Each structure stands twice: as C-alpha cells, then as structure tokens.
Amino acid sequence: MRKDRILGLISVGCAFVALVAPTAASAACAAPSPAAVAHDDPATDAEGFEVTGDTPDDAAIVTAPEITRVTGGLDAACAITYDSTLALPPGETEPLVERESLRYYLDVDANPATGGTVTGAEWLVLVDGANGADSTWLLRWNGSVFAEQRAIAPAGTVGFTLPLAAIGIQQPTTLGVRVHSRLVSGGMSYVDLAPDRAVPQMLLPLQWTVPAPPPVVVPVPPASTPPVKTTPTCVVPSLRGKTLAAARIAATKASCKTKVVRRASRKVRRGRVITTTPAAGMRTIDPVTVIVSSGPPKRKKKRSPSTS
Ligand SMILES: [Ca+2]
Ligand SMILES: [Ca+2]
Structure with a gap:
C-alpha cells in the first residue's frame, strides 16, 4: 500500500481523557492532584515515501516513526512524565534510529496563540534517535x-x-501536548502527529490541593509581667x-508624706x-507641709536703762 504525505488529509479518530479530575488550586505544588491523559493515534498515518526497487514488486515504503x-x-512528586508507543517496522527493535526523532511540544498555557508560532508550545522535549533513544533534551521557545x-531524564x-519547576510552572494550569515523530531523508522531513493537527492537543490538568494555611x-503578653507600680495619690x-x-498618723493613713514647719x-x-x-481636700504626690504652732511669739525684752 502506498503511503503518501497525508498530513492533514486524514481525519484522525483519536480520544483523550483526563483520568482524574482536578481539585482546588494553590500557588505551590505541595500536594499535586495526580492526573493522567492518553491518546490513541492511528497506526497508518505517518508520512513516508516510496523507495523503488529493481522491479515494481519490490518497492518499499519508508515512513516517519509511526x-x-x-x-x-x-505524579505526587510534582513531575510530569510522557511516553509514546511506536509501531516498529518488521525486524526492527530500536525505537528510534539515526535521522529519526520524537518531539513533545509542551504548551504550558494550553494557548496556541502564545509560544511557538506553529505549535503554540513554550517548551520542546526532543528525543533524538542519532544515539539511540537515550538522547533526551529540553529546549525553550525564545520568541524565534x-x-x-x-x-533531561528519559522515561x-x-x-x-520533568519537574514542573523546570518549565516554570508554579500556578495551576492546563498543559497541552502534541507529539511529532520525524524522519529526515533526502532533504525532506516526514512526520506523524499525535494528535493530528486537525484535532485538539492532549490536555492535562496540572492542579494541586491547597495546603492548609498556618x-x-x-x-499574648506573658503572664509573669509584673503590674506597673503606681504612686498612691495623697488626699490631704x-x-x-x-x-x-496625731497629724502624722492621719497623714500616713491618707498616703501622704509630711514635712513639719513651726x-x-x-x-x-x-x-x-x-x-x-496644700490645704485639706487637695490631691498631691509631694510631701504635705504641716505647719505646727510654736506658741505665741516671744516678747522682746525691754532694755533696762543703763546705770553705768
Ligand atoms: Ca500514527
Ligand atoms: Ca502556548
């Protein structure tokens, strides 16, 4: 069967389902709500080209990784993990070989209008087949x-x-993912898109539960704080x-200090x-001057006339 470049020509019957509903939102990934998403892609929609053999009967079809x-x-460790299943050609065991790659386009705001001009992705994970399938790289869209x-770590x-923090996700969001496989041959690129461009990308809710606020x-002032001493007010x-x-006793009872003037x-x-x-009835914190009689004023003695 001939496989032409059929990108966009086949309406792909794919299905993707969020397996776990998100819960409350938070500003930190302290307790993520585990969520999963899956997409089944047609097994015959990878782009390819025909290699003509010696006779019309031995023509072969070479395609992008299917x-x-x-x-x-x-997961509970605030990391996302994605993987793909590839339909390998008969006799092939290596999932990706030289000139083949897999690209996970990460649209961290599920908004095609931001990020890469074609993909809407802010980040790209590239699995390069040049060294087997173990060359896994993270790249950031820089505007161009x-x-x-x-x-980064393969899986x-x-x-x-990939930890969410590695791609700057610190708020609950929806992650959109579309995967491209690619074969580069003869100056041409052949791809398989999962999901196909005519179908919405895979959507994964990135939510986590709100930690209880402290x-x-x-x-509270310490119970051992001594009461503030106040000077009792003297009412004279x-x-x-x-x-x-008797005056001194009465003054002491009235919390008054005294000093005596005669x-x-x-x-x-x-x-x-x-x-x-001060006079009786007045308030004071100063000593009360108590004026005490020293008796009648002494008469001055008349001088006796000099007899000398
Ligand atoms: Ca496919
Ligand atoms: Ca985007």
Missing part, C-alpha cells in the same frame, strides 16, 4: 526558535520525566488642731497644727 499511543501524567538545549521507551497567632486630710503625732501663733496652742500646704 506513533500509535501517547500517555502522560502528573527553540533554544537553550539541555539534557519509558521514548519518553521523558494558624493565625495572636501575641484635715489636720488643723491636731497634735503633731510657726508662732497666738490662736493655736503650742504643738498643734495650724494648717497644711
């Missing part, structure tokens, strides 16, 4: 081409595994007429309180 199935998923090539037969801690008691001893008085008996400063 993709029949692609699987992908997000896929560049910054670096080796499965012709697949790869409890809000309200600062009425001390007028009291003896100095003053002569004709009206108040010696040793009794004349008045206070």
Whole structure:
C-alpha cells in the first residue's frame, strides 16, 4: 500500500481523557492532584515515501516513526512524565534510529496563540534517535526558535520525566501536548502527529490541593509581667488642731508624706497644727507641709536703762 504525505488529509479518530479530575488550586505544588491523559493515534498515518526497487514488486515504503499511543501524567512528586508507543517496522527493535526523532511540544498555557508560532508550545522535549533513544533534551521557545538545549531524564521507551519547576510552572494550569515523530531523508522531513493537527492537543490538568494555611497567632503578653507600680495619690486630710503625732498618723493613713514647719501663733496652742500646704481636700504626690504652732511669739525684752 502506498503511503503518501497525508498530513492533514486524514481525519484522525483519536480520544483523550483526563483520568482524574482536578481539585482546588494553590500557588505551590505541595500536594499535586495526580492526573493522567492518553491518546490513541492511528497506526497508518505517518508520512513516508516510496523507495523503488529493481522491479515494481519490490518497492518499499519508508515512513516517519509511526506513533500509535501517547500517555502522560502528573505524579505526587510534582513531575510530569510522557511516553509514546511506536509501531516498529518488521525486524526492527530500536525505537528510534539515526535521522529519526520524537518531539513533545509542551504548551504550558494550553494557548496556541502564545509560544511557538506553529505549535503554540513554550517548551520542546526532543528525543533524538542519532544515539539511540537515550538522547533526551529540553529546549525553550525564545520568541524565534527553540533554544537553550539541555539534557533531561528519559522515561519509558521514548519518553521523558520533568519537574514542573523546570518549565516554570508554579500556578495551576492546563498543559497541552502534541507529539511529532520525524524522519529526515533526502532533504525532506516526514512526520506523524499525535494528535493530528486537525484535532485538539492532549490536555492535562496540572492542579494541586491547597495546603492548609498556618494558624493565625495572636501575641499574648506573658503572664509573669509584673503590674506597673503606681504612686498612691495623697488626699490631704484635715489636720488643723491636731497634735503633731496625731497629724502624722492621719497623714500616713491618707498616703501622704509630711514635712513639719513651726510657726508662732497666738490662736493655736503650742504643738498643734495650724494648717497644711496644700490645704485639706487637695490631691498631691509631694510631701504635705504641716505647719505646727510654736506658741505665741516671744516678747522682746525691754532694755533696762543703763546705770553705768
Ligand atoms: Ca500514527
Ligand atoms: Ca502556548
């Protein structure tokens, strides 16, 4: 059967299903919600060309690696893993040989309008058959081409595994993937697309559960904090007429300190309180001046006339 370049001419009956529904979103991949996706690709849609033999009967068809199935998923370690199943020509055991490659186009926002101009992919994983199927590379779309090539871990037969952080995914998103196999021969490229370009790319939800927020801690003052000492306010008691001893007792009861000043008085008996400063009923934190009578003022002695 002749296999022409049939890219885009065959309507591919493919199916892809998200096996696990996403859960709540988070800003960090602390607890990913495992998810998986699978796509079954027709086994006869790889592009190829006819090699004419000595007679019309021994003509052979050479095709790009024929993709029949692609699987992908997000695991509990926040890594994605994709792999493909290839239908190998009879007698062939090596999945990819020289001039053959497999390309996983990663559209990290599931938006064909951003990223590579044809693929909408922001990242490309290249599995190069030049050294067998173990040359696995990651490249980034730089606005013009896929560049910054670096080796990543292979997985499965012709697949790869990749931490989400390696392709800058830190928010929940949907990852779109389309796989191209490629054969380069005689200056021509022959491909098999899975899914075909006429069909939506494989969509894998990248979601993870929200870690419980840390409890809000309200600062509480330590119980051993000593109470603040306050100076008791003195309300000056009425001390007028009291003896100095009684006045001192009354002042102490009223939380008042005292200092004593003596003053002569004709009206108040010696040793009794004349008045206070401040006056009775006033508040103060200073010592109360207690004015105590020293008795009537002493008369000045008249000078006796000189007899000398
Ligand atoms: Ca195919
Ligand atoms: Ca995109």
